[in-house]
Amino acid sequence: MEAVTGMISKNRAKFVKSLQLKKFRHLEGAFVVEGGKSVLEVLKSDFSVVEVFVTEAFYQNHEALLTTSKAVVQIATEQELIQCGSLQTNNAGLAIVKLPGQEPIDRRPDEFVIALDDVRDPGNLGTIIRIADWYGVSKLYCSEETTDVFAPKVVQACMGSLTRVKVSYLSLEDFLSHQDCPVYGALLNGKSIYDESFATPGIILMGNESKGIAGELMKFVTHPVTIPGHGGAESLNVAVATAVICDNIRRPK
């Protein structure tokens, strides 16, 4: 759409700011994407962008994309972007995007997917989405306690990968009890990932940062796997461990 100029109204800024909280994201059915690169990616994606606030310079550089988009485009100052967003600097833009619907997404029999049990750190969740995208894992099933994927820090950490990896929230107990495939659970005392063939696609189950996989989910783990350690560290960060497991799955056999 053509750009509107003038200041962002106080009410509008308050509305954008409110979307930093999960409660308001769900109430309003919208979330915020910040920073030039992420705004461009979301505009090119299947997400429905409602409104974008961009600096004059950013608008000049991306006028074609912005004017063909259905979103309302408003010119804003860097100061305004920082005030209504969560970033400390933003010389590009901010987009208000419709929350996607929560239809159930089925796992195809031939694919690997990732299930997260109670991952709490937004940075970890964002990094895991980027890892999934890198390794061509397109679905992520999260327990209801897992941190919200549309929180600003998660959106920030996963860059544009959120436009390619589908994330759904559900009862993992319920989900896993309906799956008829191997469940590879990341544990500290499983089979070495170097000895596991990962020949059959299935589910990679990763647990909470400090507690690991919940007791009630352990019965679904058909293949406990472990990343062999060589030093003194007690554990690897959950995102790092997810990447190493994906790498072992994807490496040519």
Added chain:
Amino acid sequence: MEAVTGMISKNRAKFVKSLQLKKFRHLEGAFVVEGGKSVLEVLKSDFSVVEVFVTEAFYQNHEALLTTSKAVVQIATEQELIQCGSLQTNNAGLAIVKLPGQEPIDRRPDEFVIALDDVRDPGNLGTIIRIADWYGVSKLYCSEETTDVFAPKVVQACMGSLTRVKVSYLSLEDFLSHQDCPVYGALLNGKSIYDESFATPGIILMGNESKGIAGELMKFVTHPVTIPGHGGAESLNVAVATAVICDNIRRPK
């Protein structure tokens, strides 16, 4: 040492708080370790702990270790620990630790070490130290622009691994020009890590979060390597990439 009770003086709290800044850490020759687990690890390590502030409950649980330590032990409230530290909650303790000397640390011909060119994010540096520790890599060489390892967020992110991985800051150009071993540089267009044998120990060189390896260091890269991607993400986080490369080095051939 026997525990001292009473409030932490205003001056002492100000001093501890000042150590959040690199300038004061170097001026005072000290850094801060926070949280129960990290405090216990540093007390058991080779680091020289000058002073610890602990809650009454933490003191009761770890009295033997605390009283045999040479550090001055002072009982503090949770509120005081939070006020003079960087954590949002801390029901255990905080230690003031002497900065270790910066003697040059040589690489043994039979070992893999990691070199970091301008890694800026404290969380990434901390995670890389934990990864190095997990994979038995005991030395990390950082360019002078790399974020300071004794910053609170780094110390926090690497848990106790800092007590086992030696970190030094130097001119990487100078360091690499004196090394007579393979330098495996993580690039986006190198040889697949799955085809690289990593048969000869050497240096794993990782670049800056957005700019990668600096141009002037490229001439030292004898083995450019790449983690094959399968999806849409443009890159992997630098800590994640470090872990995947270490895993490929350590997996049995």
